[in-house]
Amino acid sequence: MSDWRARPAVRWAGVALIALTLAVLPFALAQVGTTWVRITDYAILYVLLALGLNIVVGFAGLLDLGYIAFYAVGAYTYALLASPHFNLHLPFWVILPIGAGIAALFGVLLGTPTLKLRGDYLAIVTLGFGEIVRVFLNNLSQPVNITSGPQGIARIDPFRIGDFSFSSFQRIGGLEFSGAIKYYYPLLLVVLAVIVVNLRLQNSRIGRAWEAIREDEIAARAMGINTRNLKLLAFAMGASFGGLAGGMFAAIQAFISPESFILVESVMVVSMVVLGGMGNIWGVILGALLLSFTPEILRWTVEPVQHALFGRSLIEPEVIRMLLFGLALVLIMLFRPAGLLPSSVRKRELTQQTP
C-alpha cells in the first residue's frame, strides 16, 4: 500500500483510470444537464487562474488582489483580435500566445513599481491596479472606441481549426458533441500542461528561489538570489497563465464586458488559492474546483428546498448562494486556517511558534 509509487503497473493503471474518467466526464455530465458541462468548462478556467495566482501568492508569497486584471487583458486581447469589432479574425492559436504575452507584460508593468512593497501594501496596490484596468476598460470607448466601454464586445470568434468550429453542436461517430463538450478537451489539455509546468517549477531552481524569497527576502538576497528578476518572473508567469485563461474565456463566452472582471472575481481566485492551501498545487486545484462547483450546486438545490419547506421561494437563490459562500469561507478558515490541503512547508511553519 505504501509503496504503490514503486510499482509501475499499479501506477500506470491509476493514470489510465484517471485519464479515462476525465475523457468521459463531459458525456456523463451532459446526461445530468448541458449546463453542467459548461460549468465544468468555467471551473477549469478557474483552476487555470488559481494555478497562475498560486505562482505569485503561493510560491513567491506576493499577495496579489488584482489578479483578474490579467484575465481581462487576455480576454480583451482575444476579443479585439478575433471579432467584428475591429474586423480582425486571427486564429486562436496565434492570439492565445499573444494574449499571454501581453498579460505577462502587464505583470511586469505591475511588478516593477511594486518590487519594494511587501505584504499588505502590495495587496492594496495590486487591488488598485485591478481597479484601474477595469476603469480603463469601462471608459476607453471615447474619444476613440477601443473597448466599447460597459457594452462590452460581442460576437467573438470561437476556436476554429479549418472548418471545425468549437462552438457549434456536432455529431461525430454517433456521439453528440455540444459546444461546451468540444471546448472541454482543449481546456483540459491546457490545464494539464499548466499543472505539469507548475509541478516542474515547484522543485526547480526557480521554484526554490521563490520559496526562499517568500520565507525571507533579505536572507534570499544574501544567498545570491536575484530577488528583483525572480519576483518579476513570478508576476509575469502568473499573469501569462491569467492571460491564457482570459483568451479562452472570451472565446467560450463569445461576449465580454468589464462586468466580468470586477474585484469580487479577484477575491474569488485568491479565496480559491488560500482555501485549497497556498503553495500546494493539488490543494489549489481542489480549492478552485470546490469554489466553482459549490455555488452552482447551491443554486440548483436551494430553490427546490425552499419550495419544499415553505411552498414558495422566500429568498432569492442568488442571495442564499452568496450567503452560504461567505459562511463557507469563514468556517473553513476557522477550522483549517492553512487551507484544506496545506503545503508541507506551510505545515512546518504552523507547528513552530512564531514570535
Next chain:
Amino acid sequence: MDTFLQQIINGLTAGSVYAVVALGYTMVYGIIQLINFAHGEVVMIGAMVAFTVINALVPSGLPPLVIVLIGTGVAIPVCMLVGYAMERLAYRPLRHAPRLAPLITAIGVSIILQHLALMIWSRNVLAFPQIIPSRTYMIGGAAITTVQIAILAICFGLMAALAILIYRTPLGTAMRATAQNQQVAGLMGIDINRVIAATFVIGAGLGAVAGVLYGTYYGLAQYTMGSILGLKAFSAAVLGGIGNIPGAMLGGVLLGIVEALGAGYIGDLTNLCQYDVLASRIDDCAGGGNFVLFGSNYQDVFAFLVLILVLVFRPSGLLGERVGDRA
C-alpha cells in the same frame, strides 16, 4: 465660479468622510495587523439602518435634526454590535493563524454582510428625504452648502475626539500598548481581548456615522455602497501609513482632494483640441469641437494612481514607520 476652490471644498468634504472610515481600518490594522475587509460593509449597514429609521420617522413631524439624530443614534449601536460580533466570531479564533487566513474570513464576512443587507433591504436605493433645508454660502467664488459644513464639522470633531481618546485616556493607552506588543501589554495587566474588541466597536461606531454622512452627502444609500467606499478609505489609510492614526486622517483628506481636483481638471487638460499643434490634425476639433482623452469618469483611477505613486516613493505611506512585514 472658481473651479479650484470649489473642487478643494468638495474634495475636503468627501475626504473627511474617507478619513473617518479610514480610521476604522487603520485602528484595527494597527492593533492586530488585519485588513478588515468587512469595514466598508459596516459603513453601508450604518447608512442603511439610519436611512430606514429616518424615512420611517419623517411622517411623525418631529424636527428634521432630531429625526436625523435618532436615525444615527440607532445606527451606531447596530454597527457596534456588528463590529463586535465580527471580531468575536470571525477574527479572534484566528489571531495566531497564518496572516492570510483572517484576510479570507474578512472577505467572507464582507460577502455575508453585503448579502444580508440585500436580503433585508433588497436592491432598492434608499433615498435621503429632503428634510434638511440646504442653504448655499459663497466663499471666494466657490459654493459651500450647509450639509458640507455639517459633514466637515462632524468629521473633524470625531477625529479630534478619537485623538483625545487614543492619546489621553486609559483605554487609548491600553490600545497603543497592545498595538506595540500584545504579549507585553498582557503582562502589564491589560485585557487584550477587551481592548481589541473595543477597537472594533469604536471603529464600527465611527463607520456608522461616516455611512450616514456619506449617504446624506450623495442623497442615497444602497447595499453596494460599502465596497467602493471601503476601498477608497482603505487606500487612504495606506496612503497615510496604515496603522497610523494621524496618517489615516491625512490620507483621507488628501485622497478626497486629489480625487476632486483630478476629476475637475483632467477633462480640460486632456482635451487635445486646446493644443494648437494637435488641434489642426484632429477632425473632431473643427468648429470648436472637443477631443477629450480622459474625462472625469476616470475619477476612481486617481485615487489609486496617487496611492501607487506614493507607495513607490515611500513604501510605508506618508506617516508610516518603516517596518519589515510580509504576507
